[in-house]
Amino acid sequence: MKTRKIPMRKCVACQEMKPKKELVRIVRSPEGEVSVDPTGKKSGRGAYLCNQHSCFVLAKKKNSLGNQLKTTISEEVYAELEKGVQ
Numbered sequence: 001m002k003t004r005k006i007p008m009r010k011c012v013a014c015q016e017m018k019p020k021k022e023l024v025r026i027v028r029s030p031e032g033e034v035s036v037d038p039t040g041k042k043s044g045r046g047a048y049l050c051n052q053h054s055c056f057v058l059a060k061k062k063n064s065l066g067n068q069l070k071t072t073i074s075e076e077v078y079a080e081l082e083k084g085v086q
């Protein structure tokens with residue numbers, strides 16, 4: 001039996017390592033545009049967040065996404081994220 005390696009990523013809010021598919025990816029494109037990336041396939045600098053509301057709140061409060069992506073996260077992006085998390 002071959003064990004499939006699951007790609008793990010770290011949540012910017014709680015710092016926990018989780019399988020990539022359990023996280024929401026936020027990406028900053030080479031043009032500097034920040035967006036939520038449900039497919040995980042957009043190019044650019046990425047940050048990951050647990051698909052849970054507490055991590056969203058924490059990340060927003062601490063500006064973890066902004067720090068990770070070295071940019072300002074707009075209210076629109078936060079609004080979109082909030083819709084996406086559970």
Ligand SMILES: [Zn+2]
Binds near residue numbers: 011015049
């Ligand atoms: Zn988290």
